Amino acid sequence: MSLRSVLEAASQQQPQQLAHLFELLRIPSVSTGADHAPDMERAADWLLRRMQAIGLQRVHLIPTAGHPVVYGEWLAGGAQLPTVLIYGHYDVQPVDPEDEWHSPPFEPTVRDGYLYGRGSSDDKGQFYAHLAAVEAFVRTRGGPPINLKFFLEGDEECGSPGLEPAIQQNAGELACDAVVISDGSFFNAQTPAIGTGVRGLTYMEIEVRGPQHDLHSGSYGGAVHNPLQAAVEMLAALHDEHGRVAIPGFYDRVRSLSDAERSALRQVPFDEAQFLRDEVGAPALWSGEAGYTVLERITARPTLEIHGIRGGFVADGQKTVIPASAVCKVSMRLVPDQQPAEIARLFEQRIRQLAPPTVQVVVRAMSYADAAVVDVNSPAIQAAVVAYRQGFEAEPIFMRSGGTLPVVPYFNRILKAPVVLMSFGLPDDNLHAPNEKYKLEHFYRSINTSIIFMEEMASRKP
Amino acid sequence: MSLRSVLEAASQQQPQQLAHLFELLRIPSVSTGADHAPDMERAADWLLRRMQAIGLQRVHLIPTAGHPVVYGEWLAGGAQLPTVLIYGHYDVQPVDPEDEWHSPPFEPTVRDGYLYGRGSSDDKGQFYAHLAAVEAFVRTRGGPPINLKFFLEGDEECGSPGLEPAIQQNAGELACDAVVISDGSFFNAQTPAIGTGVRGLTYMEIEVRGPQHDLHSGSYGGAVHNPLQAAVEMLAALHDEHGRVAIPGFYDRVRSLSDAERSALRQVPFDEAQFLRDEVGAPALWSGEAGYTVLERITARPTLEIHGIRGGFVADGQKTVIPASAVCKVSMRLVPDQQPAEIARLFEQRIRQLAPPTVQVVVRAMSYADAAVVDVNSPAIQAAVVAYRQGFEAEPIFMRSGGTLPVVPYFNRILKAPVVLMSFGLPDDNLHAPNEKYKLEHFYRSINTSIIFMEEMASRKP
Numbered sequence: 030m031s032l033r034s035v036l037e038a039a040s041q042q043q044p045q046q047l048a049h050l051f052e053l054l055r056i057p058s059v060s061t062g063a064d065h066a067p068d069m070e071r072a073a074d075w076l077l078r079r080m081q082a083i084g085l086q087r088v089h090l091i092p093t094a095g096h097p098v099v100y101g102e103w104l105a106g107g108a109q110l111p112t113v114l115i116y117g118h119y120d121v122q123p124v125d126p127e128d129e130w131h132s133p134p135f136e137p138t139v140r141d142g143y144l145y146g147r148g149s150s151d152d153k154g155q156f157y158a159h160l161a162a163v164e165a166f167v168r169t170r171g172g173p174p175i176n177l178k179f180f181l182e183g184d185e186e187c188g189s190p191g192l193e194p195a196i197q198q199n200a201g202e203l204a205c206d207a208v209v210i211s212d213g214s215f216f217n218a219q220t221p222a223i224g225t226g227v228r229g230l231t232y233m234e235i236e237v238r239g240p241q242h243d244l245h246s247g248s249y250g251g252a253v254h255n256p257l258q259a260a261v262e263m264l265a266a267l268h269d270e271h272g273r274v275a276i277p278g279f280y281d282r283v284r285s286l287s288d289a290e291r292s293a294l295r296q297v298p299f300d301e302a303q304f305l306r307d308e309v310g311a312p313a314l315w316s317g318e319a320g321y322t323v324l325e326r327i328t329a330r331p332t333l334e335i336h337g338i339r340g341g342f343v344a345d346g347q348k349t350v351i352p353a354s355a356v357c358k359v360s361m362r363l364v365p366d367q368q369p370a371e372i373a374r375l376f377e378q379r380i381r382q383l384a385p386p387t388v389q390v391v392v393r394a395m396s397y398a399d400a401a402v403v404d405v406n407s408p409a410i411q412a413a414v415v416a417y418r419q420g421f422e423a424e425p426i427f428m429r430s431g432g433t434l435p436v437v438p439y440f441n442r443i444l445k446a447p448v449v450l451m452s453f454g455l456p457d458d459n460l461h462a463p464n465e466k467y468k469l470e471h472f473y474r475s476i477n478t479s480i481i482f483m484e485e486m487a488s489r490k491p
Numbered sequence: 492m493s494l495r496s497v498l499e500a501a502s503q504q505q506p507q508q509l510a511h512l513f514e515l516l517r518i519p520s521v522s523t524g525a526d527h528a529p530d531m532e533r534a535a536d537w538l539l540r541r542m543q544a545i546g547l548q549r550v551h552l553i554p555t556a557g558h559p560v561v562y563g564e565w566l567a568g569g570a571q572l573p574t575v576l577i578y579g580h581y582d583v584q585p586v587d588p589e590d591e592w593h594s595p596p597f598e599p600t601v602r603d604g605y606l607y608g609r610g611s612s613d614d615k616g617q618f619y620a621h622l623a624a625v626e627a628f629v630r631t632r633g634g635p636p637i638n639l640k641f642f643l644e645g646d647e648e649c650g651s652p653g654l655e656p657a658i659q660q661n662a663g664e665l666a667c668d669a670v671v672i673s674d675g676s677f678f679n680a681q682t683p684a685i686g687t688g689v690r691g692l693t694y695m696e697i698e699v700r701g702p703q704h705d706l707h708s709g710s711y712g713g714a715v716h717n718p719l720q721a722a723v724e725m726l727a728a729l730h731d732e733h734g735r736v737a738i739p740g741f742y743d744r745v746r747s748l749s750d751a752e753r754s755a756l757r758q759v760p761f762d763e764a765q766f767l768r769d770e771v772g773a774p775a776l777w778s779g780e781a782g783y784t785v786l787e788r789i790t791a792r793p794t795l796e797i798h799g800i801r802g803g804f805v806a807d808g809q810k811t812v813i814p815a816s817a818v819c820k821v822s823m824r825l826v827p828d829q830q831p832a833e834i835a836r837l838f839e840q841r842i843r844q845l846a847p848p849t850v851q852v853v854v855r856a857m858s859y860a861d862a863a864v865v866d867v868n869s870p871a872i873q874a875a876v877v878a879y880r881q882g883f884e885a886e887p888i889f890m891r892s893g894g895t896l897p898v899v900p901y902f903n904r905i906l907k908a909p910v911v912l913m914s915f916g917l918p919d920d921n922l923h924a925p926n927e928k929y930k931l932e933h934f935y936r937s938i939n940t941s942i943i944f945m946e947e948m949a950s951r952k953p
Binding site: 061062122123125129186187214228230239243244245247248249254255257258261264265268308311312314316317318323326327330332334336337339340341342343344345346347348349350351352356358360362386387388395396430432433456459460461462463 | 523524584585587588591648649650676690692694700701702703704705706707708709710711712713714715716717719720722723724726727728730766770771772773774775776777778779780785788789792794795796797798799800801802803804805806807808809810811812813814815818820822824848849850851857858892893894895918921922923924925926
């Protein structure tokens with residue numbers, strides 16, 4: 030049967046596929062913390078059953094140190110056809126601040142052409158397109174035109190701590206000619222972007238311990254170093270006056286942007302005023318690291334961010350407390366060739382240098398992820414370009430992603446397979462924030478794009 | 492009947508009085524926030540009924556803009572006897588972090604001679620002693636030897652915002668020769684302290700608004716000024732390298748310590764090492780404002796403290812969020828003659844000066860309280876000295892309190908009555924912190940001390 034019939038079948042299946050996605054989105058599979066352990070199990074179980082219903086084979090869980098990977102495959106094409114491993118993650122970010130959601134995060138709803146709900150774009154809505162594509166092939170031609178391996182992990186939002194050994198131990202089973210990851214976004218509403226790299230991450234916690242218990246500021250203020258004050262003094266010293274990260278050695282290994290890369294980035298149709306207005310909404314953009322453009326800073330330069338400071342009294346009203354301790358959450362986005370564990374050591378050294386003798390400071394490394402670059406000349410990348418042109422009627426650009434996908438370096442290194450960062454989200458999908466959304470049109474077009482990609486791959490020797 | 496019989500009656504009543512106090516402590520009368528509005532009513536109602544049962548007259552509520560004052564009086568002594576107004580507050584601090592309490596904050600329990608529970612020392616346990624004293628007089632002699640007015644407020648922990656107008660409007664009804672306030676602590680376990688002054692307070696909130704909603708640090712880190720970073724940069728600039736508050740004009744009106752006061756403070760039996768070990772428990776004391784001793788800094792010099800920073804992700808685990816906003820709670824303890832509203836203006840000017848153009852900064856003044864000094868030569872102070880000597884078998888010292896009691900300047904100014912700061916708590920009672928406690932021996936001795944004080948007052952012309 031022609032590809033058109035497959036696409037038509039996908040079109041007819043749209044209502045059922047959306048209903049399936051709703052079911053998956055209703056499961057609050059938050060991986061961080063232990064509160065949602067049963068929901069994580071329910072999400073994995075739902076995927077096992079859905080894969081079996083579609084007709085995938087050897088559907089099973091691959092255990093990891095954390096939540097299991099859901100695996101399923103279609104290898105009926107045989108050795109002469111290429112094998113593509115499709116990666117996705119069924120875990121989602123926490124939902125707080127929950128009161129800022131306009132509709133409950135785990136009751137997906139469609140408003141104005143957007144599907145709202147935690148995980149709609151990151152990543153359930155995106156990876157599900159590939160399952161829907163396979164189902165369209167199965168219902169029309171009996172199966173997809175290439176070999177496929179689905180690899181859906183459950184710890185992406187925690188930094189995938191147990192994934193590397195799991196890939197290593199199952200490297201034979203996971204062998205493939207290319208890896209497709211759909212877990213990011215277009216460059217803008219009109220322009221798909223094929224990622225040429227991802228940033229790494231080092232996530233740290235600083236605990237500042239002062240008095241043995243909370244104290245009354247009236248009785249002790251002036252004699253005790255308030256842990257919150259010690260914390261803000263240290264945190265404020267982590268950037269210099271030029272917006273650079275003020276950690277000795279932090280930039281030592283940073284691979285400089287080549288003239289070609291900088292020139293390519295200047296070609297990207299990026300409108301700072303529009304970015305500020307439509308995506309950010311702050312009074313002004315931050316000047317950030319001196320000497321680099323906004324686009325360079327959000328994709329190809331390392332950064333440091335404070336994510337939260339726990340301690341003391343933050344509810345409405347007043348309390349005059351000197352808290353016993355303050356816990357600061359800080360992460361750094363890294364670029365090639367920065368090494369996450371080394372950065373953690375440099376960070377800790379800097380904090381030790383800044384820590385006053387009036388408090389006890391504990392520094393904890395929470396997770397690491399390597400930065401990576403991808404081979405833009407692989408046949409799979411060419412197939413993705415064609416798929417975007419037809420599926421979205423748009424020409425994709427090539428650009429580094431500022432985000433982190435720990436699996437990219439794992440797949441590069443362990444499976445020696447080229448990675449295709451083929452995203453379907455939009456930049457304003459509110460990832461990791463209240464009111465996460467996913468454009469419904471993108472959900473349907475991404476199914477078509479996946480179908481075309483698979484068909485294109487069938488004709489290309491890997 | 493002799494004073495001894497009154498004290499014996501008080502001694503016999505100890506079990507019932509403790510049971511009464513337990514009932515009051517079980518009511519979670521947290522005044523800040525609206526969650527506990529019904530509990531505030533229950534606490535006021537309990538006090539009305541208890542006062543009536545004791546035999547006080549004209550027991551009623553005095554409305555304020557906030558929670559009402561519970562009032563009751565005993566004026567049978569007539570105009571030739573002095574009238575003492577006894578102030579207390581029936582509201583308590585919030586209990587968070589609740590998981591750090593070893594027993595539930597509103598289930599009072601006695602362990603090792605201490606009564607544990609929120610409000611046990613601040614202030615239910617302290618002011619209740621005076622009610623118990625009156626009851627001992629009523630049951631033996633038919634009534635106390637002086638005229639009394641009980642004035643128990645419900646907004647002390649919110650900064651008593653509605654109290655000044657309420658005192659003004661009822662100045663006639665509240666007229667008295669002296670005011671007794673028992674809402675503080677001994678200097679140390681052996682030494683009662685009669686307060687010679689209280690610090691004022693200006694409580695501020697700074698809201699730093701950046702992006703219109705939370706953003707993903709992978710996509711926006713480096714281009715957006717993280718509100719938490721902007722906040723820590725401003726907060727870190729509120730102290731200079733000498734530990735002084737870095738707000739222009741902040742010290743302009745500060746009344747210097749006289750040589751006599753500094754010399755008196757040097758006489759106080761204060762052991763820094765013991766203070767650090769037993770009360771603070773931090774690795775070291777803070778050097779604080781250069782040029783002043785610890786005792787000067789915690790009682791007679793102004794300070795600035797950060798109480799909490801809300802925004803971003805602070806739960807266990809990891810979230811790579813750039814929060815839309817950060818809210819900082821900051822207060823300043825003030826000394827004579829600093830003016831709280833002027834300090835709020837200077838604070839706001841400083842924040843405006845520090846605020847970067849990349850964020851919107853809103854500064855809110857939450858509450859004001861004046862500093863005050865008290866007349867140490869009033870007859871009531873002399874009566875208090877005698878009462879401490881007999882009730883606690885200890886010689887009291889005179890010392891400024893570092894805490895804030897907005898009512899002290901109100902009573903001074905509106906009622907023109909000398910204030911006696913006559914405290915029964917201990918410095919390590921964990922006020923405003925988990926595991927607030929009150930020494931049971933102090934509860935019983937404070938009832939005797941109040942009885943002796945009332946008897947002493949009867950013989951002194953005000």
